[in-house]
Amino acid sequence: MSKKTMFEKIWENHEIVSEAGKPSILYIDLHLVHEVTSPQAFEGLRLSGRQVRRPELTFATMDHNVPTKDRFNISDPISKQQVDTLTENCREFGVKLYDLNTIDQGVVHVMGPELGLTHPGKTIVCGDSHTSTHGAFGALAFGIGTSEVEHVLATQCLQQAKAKTMCIRFIGKRKPGITAKDMILGLIAKYGTDFGTGYVMEYTGEAIRDLSMEERMTVCNMSIEAGARAGLIAPDETTFNYLRGREYAPQGEAFDKAVEQWKALCTDEGAEFDLTLDFDVETLIPQVTWGTSPGMGTGITDSVPVPENLPTENERKAATNALEYMALKPGTPMTEIEIDYVFIGSCTNGRIEDLRAAASVARGYKVNPNVTAIVVPGSGRVKIQAEKEGLDKIFIEAGFEWREAGCSMCLAMNPDVLKPGQRCASTSNRNFEGRQGRGGRTHLVSPEMAAAAAVQGRFVDVRTWDFKAEVTA
Numbered sequence: 001m002s003k004k005t006m007f008e009k010i011w012e013n014h015e016i017v018s019e020a021g022k023p024s025i026l027y028i029d030l031h032l033v034h035e036v037t038s039p040q041a042f043e044g045l046r047l048s049g050r051q052v053r054r055p056e057l058t059f060a061t062m063d064h065n066v067p068t069k070d071r072f073n074i075s076d077p078i079s080k081q082q083v084d085t086l087t088e089n090c091r092e093f094g095v096k097l098y099d100l101n102t103i104d105q106g107v108v109h110v111m112g113p114e115l116g117l118t119h120p121g122k123t124i125v126c127g128d129s130h131t132s133t134h135g136a137f138g139a140l141a142f143g144i145g146t147s148e149v150e151h152v153l154a155t156q157c158l159q160q161a162k163a164k165t166m167c168i169r170f171i172g173k174r175k176p177g178i179t180a181k182d183m184i185l186g187l188i189a190k191y192g193t194d195f196g197t198g199y200v201m202e203y204t205g206e207a208i209r210d211l212s213m214e215e216r217m218t219v220c221n222m223s224i225e226a227g228a229r230a231g232l233i234a235p236d237e238t239t240f241n242y243l244r245g246r247e248y249a250p251q252g253e254a255f256d257k258a259v260e261q262w263k264a265l266c267t268d269e270g271a272e273f274d275l276t277l278d279f280d281v282e283t284l285i286p287q288v289t290w291g292t293s294p295g296m297g298t299g300i301t302d303s304v305p306v307p308e309n310l311p312t313e314n315e316r317k318a319a320t321n322a323l324e325y326m327a328l329k330p331g332t333p334m335t336e337i338e339i340d341y342v343f344i345g346s347c348t349n350g351r352i353e354d355l356r357a358a359a360s361v362a363r364g365y366k367v368n369p370n371v372t373a374i375v376v377p378g379s380g381r382v383k384i385q386a387e388k389e390g391l392d393k394i395f396i397e398a399g400f401e402w403r404e405a406g407c408s409m410c411l412a413m414n415p416d417v418l419k420p421g422q423r424c425a426s427t428s429n430r431n432f433e434g435r436q437g438r439g440g441r442t443h444l445v446s447p448e449m450a451a452a453a454a455v456q457g458r459f460v461d462v463r464t465w466d467f468k469a470e471v472t473a
């Protein structure tokens with residue numbers, strides 16, 4: 001029998017039609033829906049008189065447009081319309097909706113796994129690029145456009161060209177203070193934002209195996225920022241332990257049977273990838289981005305680059321433009337960059353472990369008087385869990401604002417936006433111009449680095465942090 005990668009196995013299990021030289025038709029096991037990319041898709045169904053083919057495989061929530069302060073009071077008319085339209089569409093088409101009245105409402109990529117909807121071996125789509133998050137479980141998960149959302153709603157199938165396979169080998173062990181966020185930011189800083197184009201990446205190595213489920217989601221979440229179609233991590237005991245007992249996970253004996261099947265999904269020893277890249281974890285230091293793409297980043301002990309010193313004309317131009325937008329002087333040490341705002345949240349770093357990590361740093365300190373800092377749980381469940389553990393009190397005591405679940409300041413689609421010129425340390429995944437508000441400046445970091453920056457008013461190397469008391473589960 002020929003040796004296969006995990007991607008090839010999942011692909012073959014779902015390929016309904018394949019013709020040489022043409023895209024295949026894939027069966028989709030789980031369709032997640034949010035309010036931004038679904039209105040026209042449902043409208044399309046309505047116009048052609050069609051139903052949702054498999055409503056029991058379709059789950060919706062609202063996240064992008066939701067205010068995190070006065071959440072039932074959406075003042076922006078377009079946001080309100082999107083949220084109301086989703087409610088109406090889910091009612092009309094019989095799709096399960098986790099709305100603002102449920103504890104499961106939250107960022108779609110946080111609440112889906114929490115509900116146990118994300119399983120190894122599934123094909124998962126959502127009209128959202130960060131669907132790659134679910135690959136952390138060994139699911140083939142990727143974002144689709146609105147017309148594809150309509151197609152999947154109508155048929156439960158999707159036309160897809162088969163991607164190439166890439167293996168990313170993380171070499172060595174993480175040093176203290178180095179997070180999953182640093183691993184993925186470091187990878188993208190090294191190889192750029194398009195090296196993954198046309199590929200599905202599988203992340204391997206001891207440093208990946210050592211990650212918790214939540215940390216794995218942080219890594220897979222940003223696969224799309226490397227240009228990849230999807231990211232994958234082989235399921236193991238960490239995955240099974242996370243899933244056991246969750247609402248939509250198989251129960252009892254069915255779970256044990258499922259585990260056997262899930263184990264068989266892993267890439268066969270000796271299977272070939274189209275490309276293999278290595279990344280050294282041992283020498284990794286906490287990462288901060290300085291520019292306007294996730295690849296424009298460096299270590300905290302480093303400095304803002306001097307464009308003239310960069311090797312190619314393209315890089316020199318891109319860095320010059322980015323530094324102008326970011327209002328940064330070439331050569332400035334990263335630790336001298338002062339910030340106005342801190343955002344802790346998003347589908348990259350809005351999970352309970354992220355909040356614990358940030359709280360560990362913040363405990364016993366006060367937010368710098370020049371900084372506004374908000375903590376936004378990724379879902380209602382994360383919020384409740386954090387409150388049970390007293391994290392909300394730690395944050396509030398330190399001067400952070402404690403908010404309700406949503407995408408919040410990850411993107412400027414709700415009241416949480418930067419003012420022009422404001423500089424933010426953000427745990428999210430994108431730092432494009434205007435991403436957090438027109439004229440806003442975004443630096444991507446881990447939750448630990450964000451919390452430390454909130455206290456100091458500038459970036460600090462969290463490896464040197466004087467922890468007053470660690471916060472654990």
Ligand SMILES: CC(C)[C@H](C(=O)O)[C@@H](O)C(=O)O
Pocket residue numbers: 036037064127128129130143411
């Ligand atoms: C609004 C949505 C379509 C978008 C995405 O696809 O990723 C958003 O979630 C983002 O992070 O930019």
Ligand code: SF4
Pocket residue numbers: 063064107108109128130346347348406407410411428429
């Ligand atoms: S949290 Fe950010 S990246 Fe994630 S789905 Fe929302 S807007 Fe997109």
